[in-house]
Amino acid sequence: MQKKAKMVIDKDFKISEIDKRIYGSFIEHLGRAVYGGIYQPDHMSADENGFRKDVLELVKELDVPIIRYPGGNFVSNFFWEDSVGPVAERPKRLELAWRSLETNEIGLNEFSKWTKAVGAEVMMAVNLGTRGISDACNLLEYCNHTGGTKYSDLRIKHGVKTPHKIKTWCLGNEMDGPWQIGHKTQEEYGRLALETGKAMKLIDPDIELVSCGSSNTAMPTFPEWEASTLDHTYEVADFVSLHQYYGNRFNDTSNFLAQSVDMEHFIKTVTATCDYIKAKKRSKKTMNLSFDEWNVWFHSNSDDENIMKNDPWQKAPALLEDMYNFEDALLVGLMLIVLMKHSDRVKMACLAQLVNVIAPIMTEENGPAWKQTIYYPYLHASKYGRGIALEPVISSPKHDTIDFTDVADIESIAVYNEEKDEVTIFAVNRNLKEDIELTCDVRSFGDFKIIEHIVLEHEDMKIVNSAKGEAVTPKCVNRSELVDGIITSALGKASWNVIRLGKNK
Known part of the structure; x- marks a missing residue:
């Protein structure tokens, strides 16, 4: 007997308006993200600024709203002054986080120009290491002040008359981690972040600040780190950050795909901690979340350690270049669904990273740029996940894994775009062996029709895309029908599904 699942979505079951910035990304001065990634002046596709146009077009297709920069671990020993001014006069530096050589050929002003070209804002991080x-x-002051002061005039001298007006700023990066250059205790970071934030908001009261949260759920200080640091930064900060990466190190696909459950637990725990501090302080302010590092990351770890230990101080070595397979794309889709489900508190998120470094986009030095498997769920979510997230009422078969119990076979969320009068259902069938029939009640939307049913699926969970060709690409299928307000969809085993509905005209 075929397994079945049921779902009800209603236009009144509103979670939140989704902040488009949850589809953000991240570019760090790490590996080939910048040099050989977004920037390669000798490439056949390079524009007048040295940026690869093939990469630029792939980023534009994703419609990335905000990009975190310049790190990451890199920022904790970043001397921003070295990255501005005449390129020929910029010093080379030993980059301590990734034991590489930083030439500073690309810096703040160049990166700002690139983000404008792809239609994104900058999320800037400051060095509190x-x-x-x-x-x-x-x-x-250099970035945002109009002019007439030391650093704003320096920017103008560097050929940038109009201020960058960067709105969102990270108060350091992963300061709870002993790997971080300038690692801080909870008390040390809380005090420093508070005083830094206070001073920054005197310069520009309109900026948003992100206080460092825990680097992952396995940190021994989690969630005490959040409670302790927010005790200092709660009133000056606008967000607290979350970072989390997952991997299938033991080759257990079922358990791997259940790790989005851990991500959801992480969000709920941090939310509860924020609300505890709110109550403790008798505050009227609600702290929102910035999940500004998330992805699958585990394929490249051993190679990275060898390069950094035995062959350091290279310019743009190939670091963190995970080759993503089909099952990685499924987990990325599941993680995107989690972010949408918690859009009432998660207002920003950054898929880490964007090009070459644990990235949806890869480049060949003398060849093309191409799309990894994870590019597609990210594309679909960014393209169709704009609007109001609707609370799904789901009844699904469940299964257990080594680390998780009662894992739903079907994970789903619906997004209502009022402006276009469209509904998009995102659904993953993480049952590895069986197709599942999903019936979805959408009667509250009236006379709608199915626009399309997009599927990402493959028989081989380990198949990868490459510069030579893409084995994993989405396709439109005829597997959904809508009759009297009830959708019946066939969700193939181990599949990512995007079911789009629109007004029947």
Whole structure:
């Protein structure tokens, strides 16, 4: 007997308006993300600024709203002054986080120009590892102040008359991690972030600040880190950050695909901690979440350690270049669904990263740019996941894995775009052996029709895309029908599904 699942979505079951910034990404001065990634002046596709146009077009297709920069671990020993001014006069530096050589050929002003070209905003991080309050204030003045002061006039001297007006700023990066240059205790970071944030908002009261949360759920200080640091930063910060990566190190696909359950637990725990501090402080302010690093990451770890240990101080070595397979795309889809389900509190998120480094887009040095498997669920979510997230009422078969119990076979969310009068249902069938029939009650939307049913699926869970060809690509299928307000859909085993509905005209 075929397994069945049921779902009800109603236009009144509103979770939240989705902030488009949950489809953000991240570019760090790490590996080939910048040099050989977005920037390669000797490439056949390079524009007048040295940026690869093939990469630029793939990023534009994703419609990435915000991009975190310049790190990451890199930022904790970043001297921003070295990255501006005449390129020929910029010093080379030993980059300590990834033991590479940073030439500073691409810096703040060049990156800002690139983000404008792809239609994105910058989420800027300040160095609270080896530096502190004054340097963060100087950088903000350089970026956002109109003119007539030391650092704003320096920007103008560098050929950038109009301020960058960067709105969103990260107060350091992963400061709970002992791997971080300038690692801080909870008390040390909380005090420094508070005083830095206070000073920065005196310069520009309109900016948004992100306080560092835990680097992952396995940190021994989680969630005490959030409670302790937010005790300091709650009133000055606008967001607290979350970082989490998952991997299938033990080759257990069923358990791997259940890890989005852990991601949801992470969000709920941080939300509860924020609300505890709100109650403790008798505050009227609600702290929102910035999940500004998330992805699958485990394929490249051993190679990275060898390069950094035995062959350091290279310019743009090939680091963190995970080759993503089909099952990775399924988990990325599941993680995107989790972000949408919690859009009432998660207002920003960054798929880490964007090009070459644990990325949906890869490049060949003397060849093309191409799409990894994870590119497609990210594309679909960014393209069709704009609007109001609707609380799905789901009844699904369940299964257990080594680490998780009662894992739903069907994970789903619906998004209502009022402007276009369209509904998109995102659904993953993580049952590896059986197709499942999903019936969905959409009667509250009236006379709708199915626009299309997009599927990403493959028999081989380990299949990858490459520069030579893409084995994993989405396709439109005829597997959904809508009769009297009830959709009946066949969700193939181990599949990512995007079911789009629109007004029947």
